[in-house]
Amino acid sequence: MRRMARAATTADVFNAVAEPRRRAIVDALAGGERPVTALAQELALAQPQVSKHLRVLREVGLVAVREAGRRRLYRLDARALKPIHDWVAGYERLWSERFEQLDAVLDELKSEGGDAR
Numbered sequence: 001m002r003r004m005a006r007a008a009t010t011a012d013v014f015n016a017v018a019e020p021r022r023r024a025i026v027d028a029l030a031g032g033e034r035p036v037t038a039l040a041q042e043l044a045l046a047q048p049q050v051s052k053h054l055r056v057l058r059e060v061g062l063v064a065v066r067e068a069g070r071r072r073l074y075r076l077d078a079r080a081l082k083p084i085h086d087w088v089a090g091y092e093r094l095w096s097e098r099f100e101q102l103d104a105v106l107d108e109l110k111s112e113g114g115d116a117r
Contacts, residue, residue, distance in 0.1 A: 013080050014087075016060040021045065022053045026062060029076035033066075036074065 017023050024043050028034060036054060040047040054074055057063035061080040065072050 011060075013060045013062060013083055016056055016062060017084070019053070019056075021049070022057055025050065025053055025057060026076060029063065029074060030078075033073040033075040035071050039074070 017026060021043065025039060028039055028042055034042070036047055036050050039045075039054075040050045043050065054063055054065075058065065061077060063074050064077045065074050067073075
């Protein structure tokens with residue numbers, strides 16, 4: 001049986017942040033620039049693992065790097081999260097409507113039963 005080539009799972013920001021360790025790196029970089037060694041220590045991962053994940057995050061534009069002497073400092077470029085934000089925003093109306101419905105039910109229960117102890 002011939003296998004089909006597997007599609008890249010890191011071709012976009014959605015797939016890149018689907019991996020928990022990459023999300024942890026994004027979270028860590030939200031606090032500011034860090035060298036790979038600090039990220040590895042903070043996340044309790046081996047430096048080569050962190051470097052591999054940083055490469056993926058750089059490829060989708062979530063992470064930028066700059067040289068500072070002999071060190072490379074990584075920083076988050078949150079603009080790359082916009083497609084995720086836009087997608088989730090489509091569900092925000094649904095969530096708001098459901099919370100409004102829940103508020104209405106709770107208000108109704110309060111007015112019907114007084115203090116529900």
